Structures are given as C-alpha cells and as structure tokens.
Amino acid sequence: MYPSRVPDLPSVRALAELAAAVTCELLRDLPDAAGVSVRIRVREGVWATYYRPPRPARPFGPHVIQLGTRMVVHQLEAPAATDTSGREMHRHGWVRTWGDTPRARLACVLVHEIAHLVAHLRRPPGQRVRTHGPAFQAVLLELHARGLARQAWSRLRELIADPRLDQPVSATVERPARRAVRRATRVTSPRPSTTAFVPGDPVTWPDREGRSHHGTVRRVNPRTVSVVEQGRPATEWWRVPPRLLRRRPGE
Numbered sequence: 001m002y003p004s005r006v007p008d009l010p011s012v013r014a015l016a017e018l019a020a021a022v023t024c025e026l027l028r029d030l031p032d033a034a035g036v037s038v039r040i041r042v043r044e045g046v047w048a049t050y051y052r053p054p055r056p057a058r059p060f061g062p063h064v065i066q067l068g069t070r071m072v073v074h075q076l077e078a079p080a081a082t083d084t085s086g087r088e089m090h091r092h093g094w095v096r097t098w099g100d101t102p103r104a105r106l107a108c109v110l111v112h113e114i115a116h117l118v119a120h121l122r123r124p125p126g127q128r129v130r131t132h133g134p135a136f137q138a139v140l141l142e143l144h145a146r147g148l149a150r151q152a153w154s155r156l157r158e159l160i161a162d163p164r165l166d167q168p169v170s171a172t173v174e175r176p177a178r179r180a181v182r183r184a185t186r187v188t189s190p191r192p193s194t195t196a197f198v199p200g201d202p203v204t205w206p207d208r209e210g211r212s213h214h215g216t217v218r219r220v221n222p223r224t225v226s227v228v229e230q231g232r233p234a235t236e237w238w239r240v241p242p243r244l245l246r247r248r249p250g251e
C-alpha cells in the first residue's frame, strides 16, 4: 500500500515518526502549550489522526496527538487532498502559498492537530469545543498567521531533504482522474452510493469515448471510487462515479 513512486524516501513509519518529532518541537515553542503534558504517538496501519483531551479520570493529562501512517500515505500520494486538512489548504489558500506538495500537506496536518489542542486549552470552562467549529477555525488561522506552518515545513525540510516531498502531488497523477471527474460533472442523475464497492473488487467502466476499461477498486471515496486499470502502475488511478462501475461478472 505504500507509494511506490517515492521508493527512496524513509519508510512511511519513519516519516510519521519524524512528523511526530516536529510536532513535539512546535509544541515546545508554543506559549499556549507551556506546562501541558502532551503525548504524541504514531500508529501504524490506521488512518486515525486526531487530538484527544485527557481522560476525565486523569484531567491533567496527558493530552494525546495521534498520527496514523495511512494519513501520511494519503499526504504522499492522493491526487487531491480530500481529508479535512487538505480541504482547509484549498479553502484558506495555503495551497497557493505552499503548493500542493506532500511536505506542505504534512505541515498543515500537524498545525491542524495542534490547533485542536490549543482550541481545547482555551475553551471556556465547562464547555466543549465543536470539532471543526468557529473556535477551532479561529485558532487554526491564528497559528498559521503566527508562522507555525512555516516552522513545521522548515523543520520537515531540515529532517528530510528529499526534493520529492516538494513535488506537487496533483501534477504527477491527476490526469487519468481528471478525465473521469469531468465526465462525472456532466452527469445529472442521482449518484448511487459508493458503498456498493470495496477495495479489491474487479470492475469495468466506460470512458468518454465509450471504450471499456478493466481494473480493480483501490479506494472508495465519498463521491467516487478510485480504480487502478489493469496493466497500469498502481500509482496511477481513475476516479470513477460509482454509477459507471460494473463488477466484473464471474469474479
């Protein structure tokens, strides 16, 4: 599952560990987090990347920030950053500042998780912070304005100089996906659920010229299904609207 187009980078696990170390450094310099016990951990093979406040039984800590290695893979290879942090990069224009590169995405994810921590620490007594609500957004924008993303980006750069982390992700893999997506935008009929498909399903689908393609489901997205075409490298894929996908008979 790890990206074969970046073979000489440190393993995804190592990359996640370095990102965790950078998070630790950022917190050390952050006045908001002074004296706060924060545990930063990496979990292998899971997406789950989150901030969790201390358990009610132990109100003084530790706070936990978890980085899942599948989230790291997503920052390295997804043609469009479709996670919360990726959408924020587009919404707030950070993608123009930093480019849609794995390094910039990772830096923004780290700041996102730190923003959860700071929003929690600043919440009015007895209140909960809405996960990605206005209070969180205000903290996130403030941290970016204070240069935390730049700091994260620079530290990641110092630790992992590999220039491939600075290659825009979209430019290298988007072309097949874009064709499929353009077709999807012309479709006016309601979308059937993508949940009828699971990774590994053998499928066929037509392209705009009506030619039939064969492949395997790679990932199920909220609106589309990512499929790798037979005979094509796994690092290239199409995003196909589920209504165009048929499961290959007899398999």
Ligand SMILES: [Zn+2]
Residues within 6 Å of the ligand: 084, 112, 116, 131, 132
């Ligand atoms: Zn979040």
